[in-house]
Amino acid sequence: MNVAASTSDKHHTYTGAEPRLKHGLAMQVFRSLLLATWFNCCCVAILATQVIGSPLYLISKDHYYAYMAYTKQSFGLVITALTQWGCPTVVRVSGDKSVRDQIHLAEDGRLKTDFPERLVMIANHQVYTDWIYLWWVAYTNQMHGRIFIILKESLKYIPIIGQGMTFYGFIFMARKWLSDKPRLQHRLEKLKTQHSGSLSSSPQYDPMWLLIFPEGTNLSVNTKRRSAEYAAKQGIPSLKHEIIPRSTGLLFCLQQLRGTVEWVYDCTVAYEGPPKGSLPDKYFTLRSTYLQGRPPTSVNMYWRRFAVADIPLDDQHDFDAWLRVRWAEKDQLLDECFETGRFPTDLGGSIVVGSGSPEQAYAAANGYAETQVRLGHWAELGRIFMVLVGTALLCKLPKLFGIY
Numbered sequence: 414m415n416v417a418a419s420t421s422d423k424h425h426t427y428t429g430a431e432p433r434l435k436h437g438l439a440m441q442v443f444r445s446l447l448l449a450t451w452f453n454c455c456c457v458a459i460l461a462t463q464v465i466g467s468p469l470y471l472i473s474k475d476h477y478y479a480y481m482a483y484t485k486q487s488f489g490l491v492i493t494a495l496t497q498w499g500c501p502t503v504v505r506v507s508g509d510k511s512v513r514d515q516i517h518l519a520e521d522g523r524l525k526t527d528f529p530e531r532l533v534m535i536a537n538h539q540v541y542t543d544w545i546y547l548w549w550v551a552y553t554n555q556m557h558g559r560i561f562i563i564l565k566e567s568l569k570y571i572p573i574i575g576q577g578m579t580f581y582g583f584i585f586m587a588r589k590w591l592s593d594k595p596r597l598q599h600r601l602e603k604l605k606t607q608h609s610g611s612l613s614s615s616p617q618y619d620p621m622w623l624l625i626f627p628e629g630t631n632l633s634v635n636t637k638r639r640s641a642e643y644a645a646k647q648g649i650p651s652l653k654h655e656i657i658p659r660s661t662g663l664l665f666c667l668q669q670l671r672g673t674v675e676w677v678y679d680c681t682v683a684y685e686g687p688p689k690g691s692l693p694d695k696y697f698t699l700r701s702t703y704l705q706g707r708p709p710t711s712v713n714m715y716w717r718r719f720a721v722a723d724i725p726l727d728d729q730h731d732f733d734a735w736l737r738v739r740w741a742e743k744d745q746l747l748d749e750c751f752e753t754g755r756f757p758t759d760l761g762g763s764i765v766v767g768s769g770s771p772e773q774a775y776a777a778a779n780g781y782a783e784t785q786v787r788l789g790h791w792a793e794l795g796r797i798f799m800v801l802v803g804t805a806l807l808c809k810l811p812k813l814f815g816i817y
Contacts, residue, residue, distance in 0.1 A: 445704050448499055455491045455797055456573050459484050462800040463580040478582075478619070482558035485581045487797040489557030492545050494794060497787040500708035504546070506782040507758035508716035512678075516716065516782050518766050522773055524784045526554040529676055530620040533666060533721075536680040537655050537743055538626040540697045543682055546712055549786050550680075551622055559620040561604065563597075563662065565630075588629065590661060597662070601669040618673050625666065627658035627736065633694045649737065654747040658740050660733040668726050677719045681743045683750045684709040715746055715756035755781070 463484050469477035506516055506524060517525040536547060544562060551557045562578075566585040569575045578585075584600045586593045604621050630636050636656050644651040651657070667677070684693045686709045693709075701707045719739075725731035750756045758780035766777045776783035788794075 441704050458798055458801055459487050460573050460577050481580055486558035489548050489552050490793050493549050493552055493788055499703045501785055502708040503711040504784055505711055506714045507756045507780055508760055510759040511718045512716045513760055513763050518782050524553045524782055528554050531674050532622055532676045532678050533674055534622055534624045534678045535627055536682055538628045538631045539682055539693050540631055541699055556622050560622045562624045605673040625663055627663050628656040629659050632692055652744045654744050655740055658736050660736045664732045674721055679717050681715040681746050683713040683747055685711040713750055713756055
């Protein structure tokens with residue numbers, strides 16, 4: 414049931430107004446220094462931890478992959494904490510009946526998802542923060558150490574972060590299929606290899622969430638224009654709120670992973686705040702969100718899933734048509750969200766609230782999990798530095814025992 418039009422309090426009104434600038438220049442500079450210092454220190458600590466553990470690859474690949482998953486968890490904690498402290502905002506999660514009983518609220522009001530431990534995740538790409546919110550969803554499912562992202566190759570060369578993502582096993586694409594295909598196939602082979610040290614309940618394969626943005630880039634004036642030109646050239650309908658998705662990479666991934674992954678999970682993301690008819694990339698940059706204190710008024714997610722067995726994977730034309738239909742459906746969902754302030758939902762009554770707020774209880778009764786990005790406990794951040802602290806103590810042991 415969609416109750417968007419029936420709610421009137423400030424927590425349930427989609428204003429469509431641009432978020433105001435929360436911090437002046439002096440505070441922006443202070444926040445920039447503080448957040449950059451903390452974020453960079455954490456990234457350096459994570460990369461150092463990865464380097465320390467890298468010899469495991471020569472000793473035991475099972476332990477190596479488990480160790481790198483631990484460091485990936487650490488980065489998931491970093492961005493979750495950064496979002497919780499630097500740009501808190503309402504996150505509203507709904508979905509269709511295919512994900513009923515998989516979206517919950519914990520006793521303390523945090524989001525808790527119960528998605529499978531192996532899936533392919535696709536989403537529309539609105540702004541650069543999309544992957545942060547989706548990684549946080551993985552955190553709510555205890556899968557933040559097993560997420561793999563397909564992303565553009567230029568990100569590989571960002572100092573420290575790029576090297577860290579390489580250790581994570583992320584897949585970098587140059588957008589040249591002849592060179593990308595063998596690289597992608599190599600990575601996918603690893604993602605369907607059984608490791609005896611797996612934490613998975615599956616008897617065959619390790620946990621894996623593979624995140625793909627089929628549009629290939631985020632929404633902007635230029636990409637929207639190029640998408641419209643491509644649609645006109647191909648004689649297919651253009652999209653109002655999205656870019657025409659590319660099917661080649663996603664089809665190849667599903668073909669390679671067929672038999673090892675049962676579900677494709679689709680997330681439609683919408684950001685509340687930009688004036689009607691405008692694009693969100695102008696308003697929600699990393700700078701405006703984290704440094705200026707101007708996050709979206711709300712982040713809205715609509716989830717659904719599709720059985721891989723029901724997707725036409727044997728014919729490029731059929732799959733391309735299937736994907737375009739999904740994106741046309743997403744366009745309609747986005748249209749409804751921007752008009753009414755809510756995605757539709759088939760989750761009414763399935764979301765249980767513990768000791769959450771009255772607003773959360775009201776939303777849950779109508780099929781929405783309303784929450785914020787946050788950690789279970791700030792003490793979790795200690796995991797980021799545990800290996801470094803342990804290594805430092807081990808290095809001091811000989812001196813403590815008078816060995817030298």
